[in-house]
Amino acid sequence: MNSFLYKIKILLLRILGYEKPLRVALLKYLSLKFTNFRPHYETLIYEASKSSIKLGYSEINVIELGVAGGDGIKSLIKYKKKIEKVLKIRINIIGFDTGSGLPKTMDKKDLPFFWKQGDYTNKNLKDLEKESDNVKIYQGNISSTIDQFISENQHKIGLIIFDLDLYSSTKLFLNKIPNLSEKNFLLPRTFCYFDDLFVADYFLDNTNGEPLAITEFNNEFKDIKLGKSFDHINDFKFPLAKGQIYTLHDLNNADYDKYIGIYDSDSLSGHNKDKFRSILDD
């Protein structure tokens, strides 16, 4: 068997053994082929916007940690424009990146055998600010730019997209979350998306990378928690982001108990004829 046929055989085995419906693989393939097609980013901003509106906020920040060439920021801009038309909300897009790619690391928990210094350099990082109104890029290591952001910020953060690859960089940002809470910049429950919880090569796991940074965060902080929903067959909200969404619970947030539930008081009572919400509102 030549090497091409052998690769086809391995691919077929993997397709047959793949647990998810193949349409999920198709969606993933499309998102890799068209870098600005990110159904998870779109649904995340949409849900973050709906939650913010329910809580009474008409302007929010969406943060992408790790911008690289800017495909993520461009897709966020595309979706923000659509959502601003559909919902009464203003969305600011904020990116953080060194511009010079991944920083040097000696920490084994950063997987230096997989990610190396200088990967994803973008010399024109700041040009992304010209793509649309309300886009701000903090260029530099987040160890310093996060404090600059904290001193300048004016709006609630509705969504944080973590894509810094490294354990150490993720931890740098997570360690600043109590400051964001003290300044009242967080929603009571802020959506967080973690891009680097899984790589198909299997060496990224609970002992390193983003997963370890999350575990340590939850061990270190009492009143702020990163919670992950249980995997459930009824879950449909965030295509391609299954298992990657966490809720940042800011338990001391003044709005934490504010009711934003979806059920009317008599929605389950026998006399309510209008029991079912439109699936479009879910």
Ligand SMILES: C[S@@+](CC[C@H](N)C(=O)[O-])C[C@H]1O[C@@H](n2cnc3c(N)ncnc32)[C@H](O)[C@@H]1O
């Ligand atoms: C995988 S790339 C981001 C890709 C981007 N989110 C996208 O979807 O196109 C990771 C980025 O994180 C940035 N990064 C990692 N650690 C950082 C740190 N401590 N400060 C600033 N940027 C950092 C790197 O420069 C790199 O561009």
